[in-house]
Amino acid sequence: MTADFAILIGSAATEPASPVALRVLPPESWARLAAGDATARFLGLWIARDRVHALFEHNGSPLFLASPLVERRYAALSPGWTLAAWFERLAHDLTGAIANNAADTRPAIRHGVAGTDAAWPRFIETPGEGFYQIGQGPVSGLIATPAHRRFTLDGARIARLEHRLGYAHRGILALMRGKSPRAAARFAARIAGGATVAHALAFARAAEAASGTTAPPRAETLRAIMLNIERITSDLSALAATAEAAGHLRRATVLGRVRAEIAAALALVFGHRLMMDLVVPGGLAADARPDEFPRLTAALAAASRAVRGIGRVSVRRDLRGAAPLALARARSAINLAATARDALAALPEGIIAHPLPAATGMAIGAAASATGMIHHWVMLEAGQIADVFVIDPATRLLPALEAASVGMNFDEFALLSEIYGISFGAVDL
CATH class of the missing domain: 1.10.645.10 (Cytochrome-c3 Hydrogenase, chain B)
Incomplete structure (x- = not known):
């Protein structure tokens, strides 16, 4: 089942913004967005003024949505929009707001803070015998690549690639x-x-x-x-x-x-x-x-x-x-x-x-x-x-x-x- 954006948009309250109005959804309607929608493309998510905001491209036009936080929480979009996972992680590290049922709860930029299980967020374990992992960076001699890459290899071929970021965070x-x-x-x-x-x-x-x-x-x-x-x-x-x-x-x-x-x-x-x-x-x-x-x-x-x-x-x-x-x-x-x-x-x-x-x-x-x-x-x-x-x-x-x-x-x-x-x-x- 996917979210019906047309119905959600039609029932939303609007506030002035440019180039499109901000449409404010109640928390229960926002939660329905997590189901995804084939007519929309997720662009970004952030927290501001006790609201969660999200920007989509819907039928070729920008769609700007928001919803009030409830006790500093909101329904995660990452179950239906995989690209939302990074934004939810970043939002938590920057504001403390929690995405309920988030697909990924690892820190984005706050590595090694109290409550985490290691100095760095844990990578996914190797899938089985014969696989091995190689790390690369963040110190690589190139200021343009402040990231750690973890390759999971099956022989000479890449079976999975993960990135750990946060080293370039400048506030x-x-x-x-x-x-x-x-x-x-x-x-x-x-x-x-x-x-x-x-x-x-x-x-x-x-x-x-x-x-x-x-x-x-x-x-x-x-x-x-x-x-x-x-x-x-x-x-x-x-x-x-x-x-x-x-x-x-x-x-x-x-x-x-x-x-x-x-x-x-x-x-x-x-x-x-x-x-x-x-x-x-x-x-x-x-x-x-x-x-x-x-x-x-x-x-x-x-x-x-x-x-x-x-x-x-x-x-x-x-x-x-x-x-x-x-x-x-x-x-x-x-x-x-x-x-x-x-x-x-x-x-x-x-x-x-x-x-x-x-x-x-x-x-x-x-x-x-x-x-x-x-x-x-x-x-x-x-x-x-x-x-x-x-x-x-x-x-x-x-x-x-x-x-x-x-x-x-x-x-x-x-x-x-x-x-x-x-x-x-x-x-x-």
């Missing part, structure tokens, strides 16, 4: 609360280095919607250009790392070089190689330099040429299970580069920012990253951040990577992991 949500949207934007921009524009833009859109503000046309166009270019550089990074893992060192060098050329051009056009801290609520913190556009468009053209080789038969074969994702990233980079070049040529004139009023309101903002849609929920009170939550696509990609790795050997997994390009810090928050 970003707590740091954003109590600040103005402009001050909080600096923390949003640092959630994931490969998606600094996307996170800043999702946050800015949420803050703008909550305060009834829109960015000027020139800022909107430049934001779109910056977002597309960031996705291109992320695609190039993932493709270069995958090519290197596959032994295509020359191709990896070429991809890395064109990415560096784009970064150098971005430093001239926007003043920062990653375009960090440029997107702010209300528009942009600084304007672009049109006299440097030719260098940027040339770098984007070079990137398009560099990724075309990913489609060659030998490369597709050598990339094995990662090949479909690599081809998708290559096509994305080519299309985004063309879109960005066209937008640069048609950039409107005008101001780049509007001030935000000291408003009270609630909204969800979204922006596309190279790995999927990012969502920021913001609640403003008299112009200050009263509460905030972030949903990064890494929370959905991590279990997908674990499932896809089953049956692979380590070489195949290394390729798949690189092309996924998961930011663990964006999961831990």
